[in-house]
Amino acid sequence: MSDLKTDLLVIGAGSGGLSVAAGAVQMGADVILLEGHKMGGDCLNYGCVPSKALIASGKAAHAQAHAAPFGVADVTPDVDYAAAKDHVQDVIAQIAPHDSVERFEGLGVRVISEYGRFLSPTQVQAGAHRITARRIVIATGSSPFVPPIPGLDSVPYETNETLFDLRERPEHLLVIGGGPIGLEMAQAHRRLGSKVTVIEGARALGRDDPETAGVLLDALRGEGIDIAEDALAKEVRGTAGAIEIETEDGRLFKGTHLLVAVGRKANIDRLNLDVAGIKTTRTGIKVDAALKTTNRRVYAIGDVAGGLQFTHVAGYHAGIVIRSALFGLPAKAGTAHIPWVTYTAPELAQVGLTEEQARREHGIYLEVVRFPYAQNDRAIAERKTSGLIKVMVARGRPVGVSIVGEQAGELINLWAFALANRLKMKHVANMVAPYPTLGELNKRAAGAYFSPKLFDNPKVKKVVGLVQRWLP
Numbered sequence: 114m115s116d117l118k119t120d121l122l123v124i125g126a127g128s129g130g131l132s133v134a135a136g137a138v139q140m141g142a143d144v145i146l147l148e149g150h151k152m153g154g155d156c157l158n159y160g161c162v163p164s165k166a167l168i169a170s171g172k173a174a175h176a177q178a179h180a181a182p183f184g185v186a187d188v189t190p191d192v193d194y195a196a197a198k199d200h201v202q203d204v205i206a207q208i209a210p211h212d213s214v215e216r217f218e219g220l221g222v223r224v225i226s227e228y229g230r231f232l233s234p235t236q237v238q239a240g241a242h243r244i245t246a247r248r249i250v251i252a253t254g255s256s257p258f259v260p261p262i263p264g265l266d267s268v269p270y271e272t273n274e275t276l277f278d279l280r281e282r283p284e285h286l287l288v289i290g291g292g293p294i295g296l297e298m299a300q301a302h303r304r305l306g307s308k309v310t311v312i313e314g315a316r317a318l319g320r321d322d323p324e325t326a327g328v329l330l331d332a333l334r335g336e337g338i339d340i341a342e343d344a345l346a347k348e349v350r351g352t353a354g355a356i357e358i359e360t361e362d363g364r365l366f367k368g369t370h371l372l373v374a375v376g377r378k379a380n381i382d383r384l385n386l387d388v389a390g391i392k393t394t395r396t397g398i399k400v401d402a403a404l405k406t407t408n409r410r411v412y413a414i415g416d417v418a419g420g421l422q423f424t425h426v427a428g429y430h431a432g433i434v435i436r437s438a439l440f441g442l443p444a445k446a447g448t449a450h451i452p453w454v455t456y457t458a459p460e461l462a463q464v465g466l467t468e469e470q471a472r473r474e475h476g477i478y479l480e481v482v483r484f485p486y487a488q489n490d491r492a493i494a495e496r497k498t499s500g501l502i503k504v505m506v507a508r509g510r511p512v513g514v515s516i517v518g519e520q521a522g523e524l525i526n527l528w529a530f531a532l533a534n535r536l537k538m539k540h541v542a543n544m545v546a547p548y549p550t551l552g553e554l555n556k557r558a559a560g561a562y563f564s565p566k567l568f569d570n571p572k573v574k575k576v577v578g579l580v581q582r583w584l585p
């Protein structure tokens with residue numbers, strides 16, 4: 114066993130771990146990074162990247178089949194599902210060098226391709242190495258949660274870890290779970306020619322605003338995806354190619370393939386957390402606002418910390434840890450300014466409070482303004498008029514924004530900026546947006562907040578009347 118010493122030991126080379134390691138080493142810290150499986154973690158290999166690449170294939174197919182309104186004949190797309198998967202692997206391969214061992218070693222990080230396991234509160238074993246570190250960051254991510262539904266273990270099923278390797282197109286894909294994974298993959302497969310049924314135990318997209326989520330669900334159903342809600346999967350039966358799911362209320366769904374997408378479980382099993390004095394909760398490792406675990410020298414970031422599970426959150430956590438572990442500065446991770454997007458068509462985006470949360474928090478001070486895509490000239494030109502932006506405003510400040518529609522994920526950026534910097538609606542209204550862009554929707558939503566105050570205001574009318582009398 115070789116003994117190594119370092120300033121910072123990072124366990125897990127996914128979105129969070131790579132960001133901490135790259136930032137810390139470039140700021141002069143001595144960094145060791147452990148990765149037991151694939152550099153880049155879930156996002157690159159089994160998550161964001163392959164899912165967005167497959168969605169792009171679906172989008173290309175859909176465009177061919179829906180070109181007539183633009184004066185171009187519709188074509189029934191000739192989909193080669195295996196070739197779409199080649200495209201997915203090619204996209205991963207293009208991004209992989211950025212997350213590679215070579216790049217990180219080039220930055221000065223010592224990368225060890227082994228799983229880490231605590232030996233004591235300050236020591237971790239990785240293969241033949243015993244590593245003592247001043248600070249340790251756990252960034253081990255999460256894995257698909259496979260629920261104990263009777264019969265599930267006796268049929269073949271996919272998760273996000275296997276789906277992108279599947280080469281034959283499912284004739285009829287059953288999806289258990291109507292969250293972002295379930296619905297993104299449902300639409301991609303529908304557009305690539307599969308029949309798709311989503312079986313959701315409660316409300317699909319339950320974390321999003323029901324009004325904006327409703328627009329998306331209508332669109333998905335309009336494309337022919339069967340989405341059953343309040344349909345808790347109770348039993349799975351059948352064999353490869355002939356799978357049946359029975360729900361608690363007795364409904365029966367039949368398909369050829371099954372995708373399980375019912376949430377995540379934190380990757381903590383290999384870590385031997387007990388010897389390090391690190392406690393866990395139901396969803397992951399217990400952390401305080403500074404992302405410190407119950408062992409003050411150890412941080413946990415990203416999915417394993419059990420909060421919002423997004424790549425940009427893991428990256429944000431990395432910045433908090435660098436501030437705290439390298440500079441000893443106080444740093445707290447907030448959630449009120451964190452956006453998220455579901456990359457379906459239309460896209461569904463959220464930052465800050467939903468209307469229901471904002472009403473609970475701000476009561477009578479809450480004003481909700483809406484602006485529809487149907488009144489945006491660019492959306493009309495592109496025939497993408499379905500959607501709306503909804504801004505929750507309290508005392509002149511946006512406290513939450515929900516958007517559904519074309520490029521909602523791009524539009525939410527402005528509001529993420531506004532919420533992070535506690536800007537007011539007047540700052541958004543002051544902006545001049547180029548015409549014709551979807552970005553004008555943001556300005557028009559801010560305008561919708563001010564127009565009743567300006568246009569239906571007797572005081573304003575009186576002032577204008579007086580000034581007009583005096584102006585030469």
Ligand SMILES: Cc1cc2nc3c(=O)[nH]c(=O)nc-3n(C[C@H](O)[C@H](O)[C@H](O)COP(=O)(O)OP(=O)(O)OC[C@H]3O[C@@H](n4cnc5c(N)ncnc54)[C@H](O)[C@@H]3O)c2cc1C
Nearest residue numbers: 125127128129149154155160228229254415416422423424
């Ligand atoms: C299908 C899908 C689509 C997604 N799409 C998006 C999206 O569009 N946008 C978005 O923001 N988020 C998306 N996510 C979520 C995103 O992938 C995660 O939030 C993100 O990857 C979390 O980063 P992380 O660093 O916490 O963990 P990970 O990226 O999972 O990295 C953890 C790494 O730690 C390694 N590891 C585990 N245990 C050990 C150990 N003991 N020792 C050493 N190494 C270990 C693992 O092998 C892994 O490489 C998606 C997720 C899925 C599943």
Ligand SMILES: NC(=O)c1ccc[n+]([C@@H]2O[C@H](COP(=O)([O-])OP(=O)(O)OC[C@H]3O[C@@H](n4cnc5c(N)ncnc54)[C@H](O)[C@@H]3O)[C@@H](O)[C@H]2O)c1
Nearest residue numbers: 290291292293294295313314345346374375376422454455
């Ligand atoms: N675009 C993105 O940013 C993106 C995309 C995919 C995943 N992700 C991340 O991955 C996480 C996991 O996504 P997910 O979709 O797996 O989980 P999720 O928790 O968001 O949704 C799972 C759904 O499955 C349902 N469910 C649970 N048990 C069930 C059962 N027995 N029968 C029927 N339905 C059942 C739940 O009610 C829930 O609606 C997300 O929370 C998100 O953080 C992000």
